[in-house]
Amino acid sequence: MRVRLSTRPKHPMPAIRLSQLSESRQMLVRLCQSVNFGQIHDLSVRDCEPIWQCPAPAVLVDIRLDVEAQPRDEILTADFALGAEVTRLMALLDKIENGTITKIEVRAGLPRRAMFEGRHAATDRATRPN
Numbered sequence: 356m357r358v359r360l361s362t363r364p365k366h367p368m369p370a371i372r373l374s375q376l377s378e379s380r381q382m383l384v385r386l387c388q389s390v391n392f393g394q395i396h397d398l399s400v401r402d403c404e405p406i407w408q409c410p411a412p413a414v415l416v417d418i419r420l421d422v423e424a425q426p427r428d429e430i431l432t433a434d435f436a437l438g439a440e441v442t443r444l445m446a447l448l449d450k451i452e453n454g455t456i457t458k459i460e461v462r463a464g465l466p467r468r469a470m471f472e473g474r475h476a477a478t479d480r481a482t483r484p485n
Contacts, residue, residue, distance in 0.1 A: 370436035373429075376445070379404045384441055388430045388464040392417040395459040400451045427464035440465045447471065 373381055383405045386395065393416040399406040418424065429435045437445075444459070444466045451471055460468040 371442055371445070372434055372436055374434040376437075377404060379407065380445060380448070382407060383444070384437070385430075386414070387441075387459070387461045387466050388427045390414060390416055390461045391424055391426060391464050392419070393461050395461065396457065398456040398459065400448055400454050400456060403449050403452050405448065430464070438465060440467060444469060 373384060376384065383398075393414065396413040396415065397410070398412040399410075447456070447469055451473070454472055456469055456471045458468075458470045459466050
């Protein structure tokens with residue numbers, strides 16, 4: 356007899372909504388939506404929050420000239436449930452705490468990939484004075 360194990364929780368967590376995020380995190384979601392296709396470089400993170408002051412992150416917009424770009428439906432919506440990619444980006448901010456996200460790749464208004472600066476635990480131990 357085979358038993359099928361489900362990886363889905365019986366009671367899934369309710370979706371996080373845009374209105375539940377801090378203003379700074381909402382700005383990051385809205386920036387991804389407005390970029391639509393492109394990259395966000397050197398986003399500083401302090402106390403788990405994106406920092407928008409100097410230096411401001413660089414934004415690269417990728418524009419295809421052979422098709423008309425379609426904005427995300429949510430761009431004009433005041434509040435909506437966040438998708439999995441945005442939820443993972445928010446979790447990454449919590450993980451980083453203080454540091455820099457060197458690159459966020461945005462596709463169709465959603466953060467698809469992110470790279471951040473960090474130190475490996477073994478590197479920290481090797482450089483700490485005794």
